[in-house]
Amino acid sequence: MDYKHGNNIVSKISASQLIPENLLLYDIENTPHIYQVEIDPIDYCNHNCEWCFTADFRHDKKIPLTYLKNYLTTFCNSGGKSVVFSGGGEPLLYKEIYFASSEFDNKSVCKFLIENEISVGIITNGHLLSNLFDSDFSITDLAFVRVSLDATNEISHSKLHDTNKISYSKIINNIKTLMKLRSNQFTPAIGISFVVDSINNINFSKSQIEDINKLACNLNVDFVQFKHIHTFEKERAIESMKILHSYCVEMNWNETEFWVQTYTSANSSLQCLITQYIQSIGNQSKKFPCCHLFGRSEFLKQEEFLPKGKIISNCDSIVCRYSEMNKMLLNNFEENIMNHKEKLKTSIKKFGFHPYRYCPTAPDILEPFKS
Template sequence: MKAVYSNLKFLRFKEQLDALENGHMASPVHIRIKPINACNHDCWYCAYHVDDLQLGKLMEMKDVIPRDKMMEIIDDLADMGVKAVTFSGGGEPTIYPHLEESINRLGEKGIKVASLTNGSGLKGAVAEAFARYGTWVRISIDGWDSESYAKLRNVKLGEFDRVIQNMRDFASLKSDCVLGISYIVDQKNYKHVFDFVSLMKDVGVNHVKIMGVIVSNDGLESNQYHDGIREEVREQIDRAKLLEDDTLKIVDHYHEMAERFDKEYTTCPSQQFLIVIGADSKVYSCQDKAYTNEGLLGSIENKRFKEFWFSEENYNRIKSINPSVDCIHHCVEHQKNLLLHEYLAADEKHVEFV
């Protein structure tokens, strides 16, 4: 199986790299759309609801992208040559009443489609649409059994079993859509990584990404939360890796997390590749600044996305974000930004000396 995760994917998109080098805008490659802010789970660490984290300060639970706006956005993305869309939260994407139609429209227009989800709605017509057009679906999980899952998410007993059954049913569709898991490690579940991966192998998922819960904007504080469990998690992941084969991969992002807070660079090139459209019909710089004033690029409520994206307003706003000052918090794009800056800093008179 080839690698699903890589920080070097941007190297395949020359138009965007040239735009960065020459100081103009190209279409983004990938857009995360948060279609709805309502959620049917209530995870204790949800970055959009926890007061200690910067995410979600502008988030209104009632917000949802109207159907016509969603179809307009999808048509614009196709016109612009955007390659991929991931539905994510905010809220739970599978609650969005127009999700099936949106997946089908994206697929028919040749745009790759994926989703982050809690898995509760991965069934019926939505599951079939993902099986037909989806490149991947990734389910976030933290509990390792029905009881722990109910406690960590404030849901009823039995919800864990329903989600596991949805996953089994989806895996049995035998489509090309990759079924992944994000296992969010915290101080309650860290001893269960191996057992959980064993269960996922039995369910038939394709990969399990191990991630750490973020408990603070402050890197030191968030990392201290994990200090006492980091080594045990490593041992658990090492054991889980023994379960890998051609159908199941384990991806350790847990042990990269500590480096994703402090930044020395003063521009954020990853916005040329990936940005976020929120349920409030506003455009944000990235998933780590969604629903914040600091990450707000502008509104498309009364404007087409295509018009907004190529506007001077957007260009100037993107350039004005200074990660060394504005992004002293967790940033999932940090490694990619480091590599992009290294790429852009190379003297063109010397690049032939590879």
């Protein structure tokens, strides 16, 4: 099911990775099972971002294809809906995502998933995007592509990502080519994201947001996502994102959606029910409850590398995009779920693919007023 508005689309494809409340579209009030898996297929990375917390968990490993095929086959057969390839490392260094292999019946992993009616999203630094342009599936078969850009010029990008200065122009050209290949189709949704560090004034000043606005409008991408770095200064991060949001509201974004994600932490005193529906895999072929607990294998049994969900306790993650959704599940489950679900469906039907700019319902995305 696709939800369209203007030249944009973010369908239920994006699931909780982009918009947590989209989990409601999967009828999660029925028998819980894993609907979405986020896959970190490889530990290598061709960038070295200064804030990357997963760098401490890298062991120069990749998920063996036989393990991945077994996991994804079970996932497809048990009602899975959405797969997101991300990092950890740079997912497009795992070439089997877009190149055929014998383990996946002479198909790429993406082709295998698409043929099984699984929505596929890719989160990448954009350096290797061109490898998707000549694969065994069409670019328009993908659900979304989000490029972690984090800068609006070569010098800043080179410093923040620890790459050479020509990388930035290559990535921008890859985004332009991706937009051209999509042409007048509605998928994939194409977006760019920016890490915010209010303490060190990275992507936080008004002039920097104006530069991001200009770049997004020139590229004509579908969405721009702002997320604060992990920090123990929670209150400062919360207030900083409100300030950033106020800057965004003042600007004209044309057809581009802007999403300013609030900074929320896990509540260790509460059980997490979300982990019945989502899962992350990677890092030496292990399972994790979600991307925020990447590298923390103690929460799930590792004997079988299969998509089995589990309610977890004592989560101590300093950031959690699912905390408000989890409260919804814990308190007055049926009433909260149905109310939010109907609001979401009504908004989608009235406004198009994603209502948060016009009639926001998501609890953890600040209201992106219509420009």
